[in-house]
Amino acid sequence: MTTQSVSEELLRLKNVRKYFGLPGAPWRQAQAVKAVDGVNFVVRKGETVGLVGESGSGKSTLARVATRLLDPTQGSVEIGGVDVTNVRGRKLRPVRRKIQMVFQDPQASLNPRQSVGTILSTPFRAQGIRPTRAQLVELLQQVGLSEEHLERYPHEFSGGQRQRIGIARALSVKPDLLVCDEPVSALDVSVQAQVLNLLADLRDELGLSYVLVAHDLAVVRQVTSRLAVMYLGTIVEEGPADQVYSAPAHPYTKALLSAVPVPEPGVERDRIVLTGDVPTPIAPPSGCPFRTRCYKVQDVCATVRPVLEPVHGSTEHRAACYFPEPPPPERTR
Amino acid sequence: MAEPVLEVHDLHVTFTTEGGLVPAVDGIDFSVAPGETLAIVGESGSGKSVSSAAVMGLLPSNAATTGEVLLDGRELIGLPNDELRKIRGNDIALVFQDALSALNPYYSVGWQVAEAYRLHHDVSKKVAHRRAVEMLDKVGIPDAARRVDSYPHEFSGGMRQRVVIAMALVNDPRVLIADEPTTALDVTVQAQIIRLLDDVQEEFGTALVLISHDLGVVAEVADDVLVMYAGRAAERGTVRDLFYRAAHPYSLGLLGAMPRVDVPPKPRLTTIPGTPPSPGSIRTGCPFQPRCAYTHLVGERCITERPELTPRPGEGDHEAACHLGRRPEALL
Numbered sequence: 178m179t180t181q182s183v184s185e186e187l188l189r190l191k192n193v194r195k196y197f198g199l200p201g202a203p204w205r206q207a208q209a210v211k212a213v214d215g216v217n218f219v220v221r222k223g224e225t226v227g228l229v230g231e232s233g234s235g236k237s238t239l240a241r242v243a244t245r246l247l248d249p250t251q252g253s254v255e256i257g258g259v260d261v262t263n264v265r266g267r268k269l270r271p272v273r274r275k276i277q278m279v280f281q282d283p284q285a286s287l288n289p290r291q292s293v294g295t296i297l298s299t300p301f302r303a304q305g306i307r308p309t310r311a312q313l314v315e316l317l318q319q320v321g322l323s324e325e326h327l328e329r330y331p332h333e334f335s336g337g338q339r340q341r342i343g344i345a346r347a348l349s350v351k352p353d354l355l356v357c358d359e360p361v362s363a364l365d366v367s368v369q370a371q372v373l374n375l376l377a378d379l380r381d382e383l384g385l386s387y388v389l390v391a392h393d394l395a396v397v398r399q400v401t402s403r404l405a406v407m408y409l410g411t412i413v414e415e416g417p418a419d420q421v422y423s424a425p426a427h428p429y430t431k432a433l434l435s436a437v438p439v440p441e442p443g444v445e446r447d448r449i450v451l452t453g454d455v456p457t458p459i460a461p462p463s464g465c466p467f468r469t470r471c472y473k474v475q476d477v478c479a480t481v482r483p484v485l486e487p488v489h490g491s492t493e494h495r496a497a498c499y500f501p502e503p504p505p506p507e508r509t510r
Numbered sequence: 511m512a513e514p515v516l517e518v519h520d521l522h523v524t525f526t527t528e529g530g531l532v533p534a535v536d537g538i539d540f541s542v543a544p545g546e547t548l549a550i551v552g553e554s555g556s557g558k559s560v561s562s563a564a565v566m567g568l569l570p571s572n573a574a575t576t577g578e579v580l581l582d583g584r585e586l587i588g589l590p591n592d593e594l595r596k597i598r599g600n601d602i603a604l605v606f607q608d609a610l611s612a613l614n615p616y617y618s619v620g621w622q623v624a625e626a627y628r629l630h631h632d633v634s635k636k637v638a639h640r641r642a643v644e645m646l647d648k649v650g651i652p653d654a655a656r657r658v659d660s661y662p663h664e665f666s667g668g669m670r671q672r673v674v675i676a677m678a679l680v681n682d683p684r685v686l687i688a689d690e691p692t693t694a695l696d697v698t699v700q701a702q703i704i705r706l707l708d709d710v711q712e713e714f715g716t717a718l719v720l721i722s723h724d725l726g727v728v729a730e731v732a733d734d735v736l737v738m739y740a741g742r743a744a745e746r747g748t749v750r751d752l753f754y755r756a757a758h759p760y761s762l763g764l765l766g767a768m769p770r771v772d773v774p775p776k777p778r779l780t781t782i783p784g785t786p787p788s789p790g791s792i793r794t795g796c797p798f799q800p801r802c803a804y805t806h807l808v809g810e811r812c813i814t815e816r817p818e819l820t821p822r823p824g825e826g827d828h829e830a831a832c833h834l835g836r837r838p839e840a841l842l
Contacts, residue, residue, distance in 0.1 A: 231696035232667070335785040336554075365553035365786060366723060370767035370779035377778065392696065395726075399769035399779060419774060436701040437771040438726030442749040450705060451698045453652075454666040 185222040186258055187354045187386055188243055188276065192217060193252035195238050211458050212238040213249075214410035217485075220354060225380060225387040227397035227418065229433075230407035233455050239407070240356050240390045244278045245269055257353070274304060277347035281359035283339030287331040293317070293342055294327040300349040308349070316345045319382075320375060337368035341375065348379070356388045361396060373399050394437050398422055406430045409466035410458055412485065416494030424504050426488040426496035429467045465498070473500045514541035515717045516565070516602070516685045521577035523557070523564050532790045534560045536741040537577075540719075542685065542734075545711060547718040549732035549749070551725065551764070553786045557741040558721045562687045565719075566604055567594045581685070600630040603678035607690035609670035613662040619673045620646070620658030627680045645676040649706060668699035672706065679710055686711075689721045704731055725768050729753055734826075737761050740787050740797035743819055747828035757822040757830035759838045760798045796833065808833045 193216045198209025213235040220226050230236045241247040245254060245261060253262040261272050277300075280286035287296055297316055301308040314324045320341040331339055340360060347355055360376070361369040377400055379385050391397050397404065398418065405415040406427065414427040425431040432449040439446065451470045456462055462469050468478040477499055485495040489504040523535040535557040542548040552558040564575045567586060579586040581601055586594065598604075606612045614622060623645055624638035631638070639658070646654035649672040662670055671691065678686055688707065692700040704727065711718055722728055728735060728749065735752045737745040737760065745758040756762045766780030784801045792800070795813040799805055805812045811833045819829040822837075832838075 231698065337785060366725070366764055367553060367767045367782035368785060370769070370781040371783075373769065374778050374781060393769075394697070395769040395771040398771055399775045422771070423774075433698060434771060436697040438700075438704075438724065438730045439770065439772045440725045440729045440753055440765065440768060442729045442732075442753050448701060450701050452702075454668060454699070455696075 186219055186255070187222055188218070188220040188388070189255040189258075190216055190218040190239070190243060190249075191253045191255070193239070193242055193249045193254070195235075195242055195247060196250045208459060211410050211461060213242065214458075214461065216252075216407075216410070216412055218243070218405065218412065220386060220388055222353065222386055223384065224403055225389060225401045227401035227404045228388055228390045228407065229392065229394055229397050229404065231392060231433075231455060233409070233458060234407040235410040235458070236390045236407050237358055240278070240358050240388060243388065244276055244356050245272060246278070270304060273300075274350045275352055276354045276356065277350065277352040279340075279343050279347050279355060279357040279360050282363055283336065283343045284331070284363075286343055287339060289331050292328055292330055296331075296342065297327075297346055297349055300346060304350055316349055319348060319379065320345045321371075335368070336364050337371055340364065340372055344372075344375070344379075348383070351383075352385075354386045354388065356390070358390045359392070360389070362391065362393060369396070376400055394422075394434060406433070409455060409461050411466060411482075411497065413467060413498070414496040415485065416491065420489070420491060420494045424489060424502070426494065426501040426504075427467075427498045428471050428473050428500075428502065430496075431502055432472070475500065512543040512545070514543045515582060516719070517541040517578070517580040518561075518565060519578040519580070521561060521564060521579065522575070523560050523569065524574045526572045526574070530790075534573075534741055534789045535564065538736070538738065538741075538743050540736050540746070542717040542719055544684065544717050545715045546733045547711065547720055547731050549720045549722055549728040549735045550738060551722060551728055551735055552738035553723060555740070555786050555789055556738040557789065558738050559689055561738070562604070562689055562719065562721055565687065566598055566602060567591075568598075568604075596630070599626055599678075599683070600681045601683055602685045602687065603681070603683040605671075605674055605678050605686065605688040605691050607693050609667065609674045609694070610662065612674050613670060615662055618659045618661055619665070620660075623658075623673065623677045623680055626677045630681050641680060642676075645680050646673065648710070649673070649676040649679070650702070651676070666699075668695055668702060671695060671699075671703055675703075675706065675710070679714065679716070682714060683716060685717045685719065687719045687721070690723070691720070692727060693722075693724070700727070707731065725753075725764060737764070740792060741789055742797060743829075743831060744798065745830040745832075746819070747822070748825045751822075751824035751826070751828040755822070755824050755828065755837065757824075757828065757837050758798075758832050759802050759804050759834070761830075762838055763801075763803075796831075804832075804834050804838050 195213040196209035196211050228236045242249050253260055256272050257275050297313050298308045361372050401418045404418045404421045405412050408429050414430045425434055432451050435449045453470050464479040465483050468474045483497045483499050485497045488494055488496045488501045518540050521535055521538050525532040550558045563569050565579050575587055620642045623642035627638045627641050643654050643658050651657050692703050732749045735749050739760050744760045763782040782801050796817050799812040817831040817833050819831045822828045822830050
């Protein structure tokens with residue numbers, strides 16, 4: 178159970194599908210919401226992987242499958258080199274020691290009737306450990322809070338502090354991998370920067386790895402080393418963050434990046450304004466899921482769904498597109 | 511510059527609560543001219559949304575509003591409700607953040623847009639319906655003639671926001687107040703809505719007051735910016751004054767705290783320590799003083815004396831409320 182994987186893979190999702198449908202009757206499966214539709218995803222030790230996409234892209238569902246909060250409809254979940262797809266109940270506890278989750282809304286994910294001390298000791302007790310006060314204080318200090326906060330209740334804290342408590346709780350079992358689902362989207366800009374810096378500090382101090390699920394591409398750029406872009410339940414592009422941000426290959430990534438406003442008044446940017454909305458994940462388009470909104474669409478796009486293939490001469494940077502954007506000419510790599 | 515259509519002078523909004531009087535807005539001034547966009551920027555509790563609600567006369571009864579709100583020179587504060595109703599939605603319209611709760615799920619979108627028109631125009635249902643189709647078409651609802659009979663739940667978030675904007679614009683208002691109009695939307699849809707607001711402003715010459723916490727959106731659409739902190743104006747000026755010549759430590763902090771998508775990341779974001787104060791908790795001195803990194807350069811005055819807006823170098827009427835008379839040097 179505790180064998181260390183040679184490649185130091187912390188997480189591997191193999192061909193994961195997650196359909197939300199009505200149980201039982203097969204004729205109802207046609208109505209299933211295909212939230213995640215065939216995703217391969219690997220996180221190695223020391224990586225910070227950004228998982229971005231718009232609402233309905235399946236990024237949060239994928240995060241929940243990865244942390245075993247949801248069972249995949251198909252495919253497998255390996256955590257620390259061990260297949261845990263079919264591990265359930267109490268047997269999942271050793272798994273949870275390796276991978277923890279931080280949720281978007283600290284207001285909703287902290288029990289209002291428990292003191293911070295109780296909240297932080299719950300994960301210890303789930304692992305059969307009675308934490309000492311010193312351990313709890315150390316956790317609080319790791320996230321920039323102090324001993325005096327131990328007896329207080331969630332409502333006595335600001336949004337940013339609550340998110341710190343959520344992070345401290347996730348750190349309590351000393352996980353290798355933290356999956357953060359929109360960790361800063363509920364926070365004010367000035368507080369958001371504090372939490373992003375904290376995540377970076379924890380990565381450096383504790384050697385943590387992250388999966389950062391977010392819709393805000395600027396936030397993700399600040400902290401990630403690798404980026405995966407999701408659209409309608411599939412990963413359409415992935416690669417080293419600096420490569421994807423500076424030279425996106427998939428038309429969707431390019432449009433998405435161009436849509437993010439930049440704080441430089443008077444500077445005109447080449448913006449690709451996509452028309453229409455994301456199609457329903459109940460009946461995604463045939464072939465490429467993005468073809469209904471794509472500015473490069475051809476007949477072939479409606480035939481077979483394109484798979485991730487290396488682009489720009491890099492083995493790590495891959496895009497699922499028949500007509501990927503060319504690399505910029507001044508590219509040095 | 512053109513004559514302002516909306517002018518606000520020395521606006522104060524005070525809420526009476528169980529905990530005492532809470533000054534949510536503590537003396538702000540702004541104005542906006544036809545075709546221009548003023549952005550009001552601030553974090554939670556800065557009073558930006560309360561200011562816009564005060565302009566519309568939409569505050570609950572425990573709020574006391576003083577000051578001047580002039581629409582084409584006509585004072586709105588103190589107007590009886592039936593007079594205000596003639597102005598709201600007709601001369602000044604409001605677009606909210608959450609389009610789903612701004613629409614009634616029981617009525618078709620066309621009915622709701624037509625109703626907004628009929629409230630201020632004595633026309634038949636048929637004429638109002640035609641007007642609704644025209645407006646929905648104008649805000650980019652595809653196949654508007656058919657979609658006019660759809661219900662809000664049949665629309666996506668971006669389409670709903672378009673319906674709300676159609677409803678706000680149906681009476682050709684002189685002023686449109688948009689309170690975080692794109693915050694709930696995905697970036698690709700946000701880009702569509704920003705372009706739409708830009709287009710309607712050009713076509714109708716509407717004055718736009720944009721309330722936002724997103725400096726990227728502000729940089730893109732605003733002509734002038736007012737930065738609010740704890741119910742007060744921290745800084746105001748043209749959009750270029752704010753982004754290239756920020757004179758208030760808070761504005762500078764906000765700009766530094768914002769991660770950017772278009773350049774490789776800095777090793778660390780600059781942060782503002784602490785959290786925004788709750789309204790009314792700081793009654794003397796500068797409200798930003800407890801979080802400010804420059805207080806030591808000024809001294810006691812920051813704690814004892816409330817800074818007023820004073821002129822700063824810039825393009826237009828660039829002003830900042832800070833005792834540090836010069837531009838703060840970026841720390842680190």
